[in-house]
Amino acid sequence: MTDRLYLMPIGLAASPQSEEGDCIRLAGGLVYAHRFAAIVRSDSGVVARHRFTSGGAAETFARLPEALGAEAEAQWAALRTAHPPLQLGERTIRLDQPQIAGILNVTPDSFSDGGKFLDRPEDGAAHAAGMVEAGAALVDIGGESTRPGAPAVWEGDEIARVVPAVEYCAQMGAAISVDTRRAAVMRAALDAGAHMLNDVTAMRHDPTMAELAAQRGCPIVLMHSPGADDDVHADADYANVVFDVFDALAERRDAAIDAGIARERIVLDPGIGFGKSLADNLALINALPLFHALGQPLMFGGSRKRMVGALSGEAEPHERLGGSLALAVRAMDAGVQLVRVHDVAETVQARNVWRGLRDAALTDFTMLAD
Structure with a gap:
């Protein structure tokens, strides 16, 4: 090299x-x-x-x-690039401050809340509305679990899970992203009212995703995961996880641009927990400021993940709020623009306090000259 x-x-x-x-x-x-x-x-x-x-x-x-x-x-x-806002339907998502993306899983087997909303659309709609009311800038809908060992989902089943959730979120006027690696699912979601694509394989699983995103002009999140096939956690072999992930995201950014996707519509995500050890995840989080050198807005997802349990006495997913908030604030300290979480109200509160401290620092009398 x-x-x-x-x-x-x-x-x-x-x-x-x-x-x-x-x-x-x-x-x-x-x-x-x-x-x-x-x-x-x-x-x-x-x-x-x-x-x-x-x-x-x-x-x-x-x-x-x-x-x-x-x-x-x-x-x-x-x-030093100041990123323009993302336009998601009628909602404008400013990127000059951290924004919170709320997670809505319509799956039977997601690691944290799988099965809670799959067959109960009224509960899913209430949960989505609660996240929006609590301050979520967007709702990220997923119809396939990507936890280690989860089976792949047939795209027809994924569409049947995702589209109703998109429809009830669209009815409430929410900004909607869809977490999928299949173009057919994303096409159905966009037709139902979704606004943004969140692909955990950065378009490597389904190359037609690039053509779809370019044609529709929708923002796209390109996330790093080492596996492109059914197991997104496979093939994890890093010489230096920070630099290897940086290089991989640079390559996917360039591939998206070459496919006709406007650069201002590309968001990058280092993929915490996807084919990474605890040490890998910690290294990436400590190095988050580096990823701004790729020139794109960043998304960070550490909410309730296995690393929080590993660092807190093997706490179960529903017991990982404190660690999840610590990771969210660390991402904000690194300048990350989109923080993807399960616990929206608590994270929005943490963000608001963080924002108050940042604003106050700009006029802090201890920093001013005599």
Whole structure:
């Protein structure tokens, strides 16, 4: 492999004045970055790591090998890119602050709430309405469990599960994304009133997904998972999980653009829990600011996942609220724009307090000059 470059924000700041203006506004949001590392990787691993502040970026890039100069400039611009809102039906989802996506599973076997809403549409509709009223920017509907070991679902069954949920969410005026890896399911969901596609295989399972997204002009979430076939957790073999996932998402971003999908409609997700060990997940979460260098809005899904149980005495999924909130806030601290959760009201409350602290930091008297 040729040498690759990664621009990693390694020092975040509460406000620009805390660093006397020597920082950037990360991805146009409420997080500021002051210190960075330009990391060069080759076949043998990391071969160089140049640390710099925002004011020293040009000087640092000049010291890089000539072949990496253009990539350094591209990633530096990406880190500072302010993303336009997502238009989902009549709802406008601003990306200059964290937004909460509420999970609605219409499956018999999802790890957390499978079976609760599959055959009881009135309960599903009430749950979706509750999430919207609690502050969810969108509802993410899934008709196939992607937990490890879950059997694949025939697309006809998935359509029969998803479409009624899309219809009752559309009737209440919700912004709707659909978590599927099949173009036939997404086509039926879009026809029923869905607005956004969330593909856990980043269009590798069903290549016709790219053509559909391009034709319909809908936003699409490209999530990293190592397996493209029935087992999305398979084939997990990482030399360096952070850089490997970064490279894989860059490749899928470029494939989407080449397929005619507008860049401003592409969202990326590092795929926490999908073919990753506990150590892999922790490394990715600690490195979340790096993924802004891909130049796209980010989605993060850590809610109630196995890693929370592993770090909290093997707590069952319904007992993982505290850990899920900790992960959500960590994602917000990293500038992630879309946080996908089961517990919407609690996460919205945490987000609102987080937002208040961020706003206050901009006028914090302890940071102002005498």
